[in-house]
Amino acid sequence: MVSPRLTIRNGDPAVCRALEAAGIHPLLARLWAARGVVHPDQTRLAWPSMLPPAGLTRCGHAAAILADAIARGLRLLVVADYDCDGATACAVALRALRAMGAVVDFLVPNRFETGYGLSPAVVELACSHHAGKPDLIVTVDNGIASVDGVAAANAAGIGVVITDHHLPGDRLPDALAIVNPNQPGCGFPSKNLAGVGVVFYLMLALRAELRRRGVYAADGGPRLDALADLVALGTVADVVRLDANNRLLVTQGLQRIRTGRMQPGVRALFAVAAREPRAASAFDLGFALGPRINAAGRLSDMSLGIACLTTDDESRALEIARELDAINRDRRSIEATMREQAMTAMEDPATVVGATVCVYEETWHQGVVGLVASRLKDRYWRPTLAFAPAGEEELRGSGRSIPDVHLRDALDLVSKRDPTLIRKFGGHAMAAGLTVGRADFPRFAPAFDAAVRELTGRDNFEPVLETDGSLESGYANADVAGLLQQQVWGAGFAAPLFLDRFQVRSQRLLGDKHLKLSLERGHQRFDAIWFGQTRLLPETVDMAYRLEQNVWNGRVSVQLVVEHAG
Numbered sequence: 001m002v003s004p005r006l007t008i009r010n011g012d013p014a015v016c017r018a019l020e021a022a023g024i025h026p027l028l029a030r031l032w033a034a035r036g037v038v039h040p041d042q043t044r045l046a047w048p049s050m051l052p053p054a055g056l057t058r059c060g061h062a063a064a065i066l067a068d069a070i071a072r073g074l075r076l077l078v079v080a081d082y083d084c085d086g087a088t089a090c091a092v093a094l095r096a097l098r099a100m101g102a103v104v105d106f107l108v109p110n111r112f113e114t115g116y117g118l119s120p121a122v123v124e125l126a127c128s129h130h131a132g133k134p135d136l137i138v139t140v141d142n143g144i145a146s147v148d149g150v151a152a153a154n155a156a157g158i159g160v161v162i163t164d165h166h167l168p169g170d171r172l173p174d175a176l177a178i179v180n181p182n183q184p185g186c187g188f189p190s191k192n193l194a195g196v197g198v199v200f201y202l203m204l205a206l207r208a209e210l211r212r213r214g215v216y217a218a219d220g221g222p223r224l225d226a227l228a229d230l231v232a233l234g235t236v237a238d239v240v241r242l243d244a245n246n247r248l249l250v251t252q253g254l255q256r257i258r259t260g261r262m263q264p265g266v267r268a269l270f271a272v273a274a275r276e277p278r279a280a281s282a283f284d285l286g287f288a289l290g291p292r293i294n295a296a297g298r299l300s301d302m303s304l305g306i307a308c309l310t311t312d313d314e315s316r317a318l319e320i321a322r323e324l325d326a327i328n329r330d331r332r333s334i335e336a337t338m339r340e341q342a343m344t345a346m347e348d349p350a351t352v353v354g355a356t357v358c359v360y361e362e363t364w365h366q367g368v369v370g371l372v373a374s375r376l377k378d379r380y381w382r383p384t385l386a387f388a389p390a391g392e393e394e395l396r397g398s399g400r401s402i403p404d405v406h407l408r409d410a411l412d413l414v415s416k417r418d419p420t421l422i423r424k425f426g427g428h429a430m431a432a433g434l435t436v437g438r439a440d441f442p443r444f445a446p447a448f449d450a451a452v453r454e455l456t457g458r459d460n461f462e463p464v465l466e467t468d469g470s471l472e473s474g475y476a477n478a479d480v481a482g483l484l485q486q487q488v489w490g491a492g493f494a495a496p497l498f499l500d501r502f503q504v505r506s507q508r509l510l511g512d513k514h515l516k517l518s519l520e521r522g523h524q525r526f527d528a529i530w531f532g533q534t535r536l537l538p539e540t541v542d543m544a545y546r547l548e549q550n551v552w553n554g555r556v557s558v559q560l561v562v563e564h565a566g
Contacts, residue, residue, distance in 0.1 A: 002381040004465035004564065006499065006544060009034035019043065025483060027475050031468055031496050042244040045251040045488075047225065049244075053205040056198075057186035062161050062177035063205035067213060069102070069136050076104040077126055077134035079118050080306065081141040081195065082111050082297035084290045088234030089140035089163075089196040091263070091309035092227050096203035099222035100210060105131040108302045111367055112390070116426070116433060117142040118149035118160070127156055134158055136176075141195025143175070144168045144183065145426045150175050163199045165240070166426055167408055192241040192492070196234030197249060200227065228253040229262040230309060236282050237290030239430070241492030250488045254280050265308035268321035269293070282490050292321070295328035298367030331368060338364050338372045342386065346376065355452045355459040357384040358445040360395060364388035370398030370431070381463045383407055383452055385434070387441065394423065395441055399432045404461050405452055407432045413451040414444070421447055465564055467544050471498040473522055478558040481547045497563060499544050502526075504537050519543075519560065530562035541565045 011033025019029035022040035037043060053059050069076060076097060080090035090106050097104045107126055114121040118139050127133050136159045139146070143162035150160045150173035160175040167182050179202055181188040193201070207221040215221075232253020235246055242250065256262055257270075257280040266289070270277045273288035296305040304327075308320040342359050345351060357376050364372070366388035373386040383401040390396035401407035406429040415422045421444055425434035436444050453459055489495035502519040510516050510529075515536070517528040528545065543565045550559035 002379075002463055003566075004463040006465050006467055006564070006566070008469040008499065009466050011035075012038070015039075027472070027480060028483070028487070034468060035493050037244075045244075045248040047248075047252065050248055051189055051245045053201045053208070056179060056181060056188045056201050056205075057183065058177045059179050059202055059205045060209070062163070062179050062202055063209040065136070065159070065161055065176055066097070066102070066138070066202075066206050067209045067215075070097075070100060070210075073103060074135035075132055076102050076136050076138060077129060077131075078104060078106040079122060079126070079137055079139045079142070080106060080108045080302070081116065082108055082302040083141075084237035084293040084297075084305070085195045085234040086141040087293050087297070087302055087305040087309060088230045088237070089194075089199045090306050091265075092196055092203065092230050092234075093138060093140055093199050094306075094310055095227060095230075096206070096222065096224060100203075100206060105129065105134075106306060108297075108306060110301065111297060115390075115396075115424070115435070118146035118153070118162075120148055120152040123149055123152040123156060123158070126153070126158065136161065138199075139163060140199045141165070143173065144178065144180055145173075147171050147173045149173070163195070163202055165193050165195050165198050167428065169426075190243050190245040192243050192246055194235040194238040194240045194246070196231050196238075197240075197246065200224070200231045200249075203227075225252065226256075226261070229256050229266050232257075232282075233266065233285050233289055233293075236285040236490055237294070239286070239491045242282075242488060242490045243492065247488045247493065250282055250285075250490075254282070254285075254488065263309060264312060264314045264317035265310070265321065267314070268308065268317040269324070271318065272321045272325040279485075281485055282488050286490065291331075292324045292328045295331045296324055299327050299331055299334070299365070331371075334365050335368050335371050338368055339375050342372050342376055343379070346380070353380055353382065354449045355382065355456070355461075356445075356449045357382045358387075358448055359385070360387040360397075360441060362389060366390055366396045366398075369396070370400065370433075373398055374400045377402065381461050383410065385448065387436070389438075390435065393438055395436050395438055397434045397436065399427070399434070401430050401432075402461055402463070403430075404456055404458070406455070410448065410451045410455055413455060414447050417451070418443075418447060465497070465544060466494065467497045467499040469498065470500050471547065473524060476521075476524060476526070476547065476558065478549050478556050481549045481558050482556075484547055485549060495546060497544050497546060499542065501540065501542050504539055504541060507536055509534060515562075517560075517562070526558065526560050528560035528562055530565070533562070537565055 016029050016033040078093045080086040109122050138161045144164040144166050153160045162175045162178045164180045181191050232250040257277050269289045275284045275288050293305040296302050311317050369386035369388045373384045377384040377400040383405040385397045385399040387395040387397040408427045411425045423435045502521050506518040515530040515533040519526045519528050544563045545560040548559050550557050
């Protein structure tokens, strides 16, 4: 494990004062200013502050196409991605479109048969769909790279509306409309919408279009805010940057969940994860619910995850959630085996770690390689790709990157240098997927390493652990811990991490896995825990830690969760 360099975030003191003057808690004002908040408006996370759909390029045009399709009784087919963002996006589209009178069904590609996105093979499946050949395909969380798939749909007489958030390639598909904040020329202020966020915006625009046409009264139509729990879940699970608009969407979803107003499937997922909806946090969405939905797409069929999120039958939702929970346990077991094999291979003296990590094993499961890549990335702090077999001739890879390296750009450079090397690729700065030929893998790994070196001018990278500096002693209490836990933290808006010096008064191992500590700072005593740490600490130590509430026998106290000590 590469040891990180610790830094302290600093916000503009004038901004901090302005936030405090607006009535914001002084600690929150300091933390938010250090995360780029520059105005009190960016902390107002109620619906009226949401960026309007009109700013999203082609959103109104796509809404008009859908309104026409509904008026004519055309068959719509939602084609979704097979991750949690895709599943929640599909559920939002199905629930909203059906509520607005559409004849609509869905199709989700099978990771192991047709691969990612709207491919010609998926169009072929759509043509023979059990609900009948669709008149219009609506993609969610995919499609921006589906040039061939859209061409195949057009040739089959099927129109396509694309909703996506991934980065486009050099060519855009010939669709009826493309709604994507990252397409060329789109001036939408938030480039960080998840796939579920994009389709939620389209559904808002569709309702506005139906109001304009007189189908609904000026304030009529279905209550789309009832879908906020799904939007929050997909947004957090896809690890998109939590800018002000995304924090608003997640906040609104969490507020609904905390007050018991959620889809039956979301309630069931909380139940099987043994989490309490009344205290729901972004952490629950990202680390408890999201993985259970994702497990269906990794090992089985994401139709199961979508069924969980679209059923209105509470008992059926619980039944499916239990099935998803069982699949997730299988996923954990498979991942643990693969991770152990990967670590063993990397520790072989013959293995040379360059600017990148690129691993492949014949027995690996292609649905789980992304998780292995993530673990190796954390350990070696390099952009990492992990591959598994995908048929006799191909390998399918999944990658995770570090802030210094834009992963999709690196793959794009590999492709430009040698157009025969990568058969398909796509993704973001921090995560991407690709397909290469088996015979090409020995050439691919050094080409990927060279591309990263060329883009960055470096062959090694230093992890940085950003902290918020010292926590004022008056705020080191359970009430403030509760205040912090109620806020939305996540990608690009990291949860608070404080840095202070403590005296270690006692320490012991829990189950030979975790370090339980009693710490002292000034005149304050704290209980603390460091998960996964088995090495005892010296008497005085600088610690980076999170502040959490610990509830035991009805008593609420503060607990420090240690992330790093040195």
